[in-house]
Amino acid sequence: MNKYKLLLILTLMLCILLQNSDSTNSQTRLFNMSYLYFGSLSSYIHQVDKTKGSLNVVAPNYFDITKEGQLDITWRLQSSFIAEMHKRGVRVVPFLANHWDQTAGINGLINREKLAKDIALAIEQYNLDGVNVDIEGVGHGYRDAHTELVRLLREYIPSHKEVSVAVAANPSGWNTGWHGFYDYQRLSNHADYLMIMAYDESWESPESPIGPVSSLSFFERSIKYAINQGVPKSKIVAGLPFYGRIWKLDGPTLENRSITGLGLSSLRVDPLIQKFNGKLLFDDKTQSAYATFKIPTGQSFFLGSAKLTEGDYVIWYENEQSIKAKLRVPNQYGIKGTGSWALYHETPNTWDYYTLWLNSTYFTDVPIGNWAEANINHVSQKGWMKGTTSTTFSPNSTLTRAQGAVILVRALENENYEPKSYQFKDTVRHWAQKEIETARELGYLHGKTSVKFDPNSPLTREQLAKILYNIFDYPLNENIQVPFTDVPIEHWSYEPILAIYQQGHIKGYDDDTFRPRGLSTRAQMAALMDRMSADFENRLK
Missing domain, CATH: 3.10.50.10 (Chitinase A; domain 3)
Known part of the structure; x- marks a missing residue:
């Protein structure tokens, strides 16, 4: 075999490997859709483009149900938008809405045979990719009729096109009212997926509790309800609020x-x-x-x-931290993916991290298998350490004194503490001034002088040990000495290092040194905080 043939074979093998890699990525990447309702028609393409390729499906409001139960194709439908989405590989699946008009919803269900046929014809006429049924505010007495409408849509719409259903979140398992309108298990027999509206834990009413639109517990329990109802995990999409x-x-x-x-x-x-x-x-x-x-x-x-x-x-x-907490959940439960209500209302940086976190790649500079990956993910989920950007953690960057102070204040839930005085002259207008002064006032740390903190200097290993010793006041076992050759008993940081070492939280190097003046990286701090998480949580009890 000559070298040219060998080169050709190797090139073909590489192409096959790359194709298989792409196929694997497309199979493992979780599904994501969003509703499109707000903003001008001229903004629609931009709204989708700013999601940076995150969406598999966009669901605009093209289909309404009139009070008489007829299909109304709304003024929002634009063939040019549909064509542009198809160029981008995004499916256009309009949602069918009664907009909480109970009369329209009921009449549409009574007229379901004609409604289903008209929707199927409109999908074909406008080259749409299916329909998302979003009927809300109708009572449980029409539960079977709703399921039958979805069955008819599945019968009349080609199988390669989508039939999905928006369903009310039901973490408490209500069987009556508008929550009882949705027969999760039977709907999933006909639909490609159920989009759980896992929001409106609070709502607009004097009877509503003052609290989250979607707490993490509410979000998770909404998913668990669907699973317990027998909905296949591959047909569960969890909706987030923007x-x-x-x-x-x-x-x-x-x-x-x-x-x-x-x-x-x-x-x-x-x-x-x-x-x-x-x-x-x-x-x-x-x-x-x-x-x-x-x-x-x-x-x-x-x-x-x-x-x-x-x-x-x-x-x-919802902010970045709360959305990131929810984006961990789909992988934990093995469900199909996420949806959201609605485009136009998310903050500009949302799509910098959304797809990464949904697919368990929390920081682009912390690859899977990195020695501190689990530690970093844990402390970032708890909010103790945040990324240096929405998508990076900078694990190998040196930890500064300011960063150390902020991390400890967060972990001890003192972010809302208001210092009674501000003593350090070199932290004025510094991004971490409040947290530094909080940590000083609560006795966690000290400045280099009474008026100088030096916030941007590196935090040494012995300084960190001293700070943790100040916070936890660990007992010392005098019978166990520091095993590190470079930490003599008379050294100022001997006791803090000994105390933290005896707790099993810090270790030395293979040459029996501790390197007290050595610098800590952000990854090392994450690992230490993760090991000490039980101590922090116990201190808060």
Whole structure:
């Protein structure tokens, strides 16, 4: 065999391997869809493009049900948009909506035979890729009729096109009311998947609790309910919200309007907080973000047609940390993937990390199999350490004194602590000033002098040991000495190093040294925090 033939064979083998690799990636990547309803028609293509290839399906509002139960093809339908999506490999599956109009929903179900045939014809006429049935606000008495509509759609729509169903989240297993309208198990016999609307744990009503739109527990229990109902995991899609809800805590507005769970886009939260000097907070128990602010007398702010006037407000909403917590769940339960309501309301950086986290690649610079991968993932999930960007962790970067202070303040849940004084002159306007002063005031750490902290200097191994010793005050066993040749008993950090060593949290190097003045990397800090997680959690009890 000459060298040219050998080269040709090797090239062909490489192509086959690459094709198989691509095929594997496409098979293992989890499904993702989103609804398209808001914004101008001219923005639709941009809305999808900014998802950076994350979407398999986009579901615009092309199909409505009239009050008479007939199909209405909405003004939103554009053949040019459908064609552009197909060029991008994105399927266009419009959602069929009654928009909570009970009369329209009921009449559509009564007229289901004709409705199903008309939808099938429209899908063929406009080169659409299926239908997502999103009938809401209809009672459990029409449960069987709803299932029958989905069965008819599956019968009339070609099998290579999608029939999916949006279903109410039902973590409490209600059988009546509009939650009882959805027969999960029987619907899954006919649908390609169920899109669980795992949001509106709180809603717009005086009866609604003030709290998350979708806590992590609510999100998970909604998935578990579907699994327990016998829905195949391959047919379960969990929906995330790109919006929040706002409450006025001290009565109606000056226009006598009660603000009780009014929905607002995630994009509106930061402008409100910045304008009124509010606080951005995070609830670890529910893994949900919230914010508080006060509108002063004489000032106001419009949210759509709602005029917010003077008073105290709270917003519960989704941020990067809460979304990332939810994006871990589909892989944990082995379900098909995620959906979202709705495009146009997500914050700009959402699509930087969404696909990565959905597919268990949490940071692009922490490859699968990295020695600290599990540690980094754990502490980032707990919110103790965050990425240096939405998609990177910088594991080999040196840990600074400021970063160390922030990590410990987060782990000890003191982020909302307000220092009584600010002593360090070199932390003024520093991004971590508040956390540094909090850590000083609570006795976790000290400055290099009474007025100098040196926030950007590296945090040495012995300094970190001393900080942890300050926090936990571990007992010392005098019969066990430090085994490190470079930490003499008279050294200032001997006791802290000995205490942390005796707890089994830190180790030395193979040459029997500890290297007290050595620098810690962010990956090493993540590993240490992970090993100490039980100690941190016990301290908070």
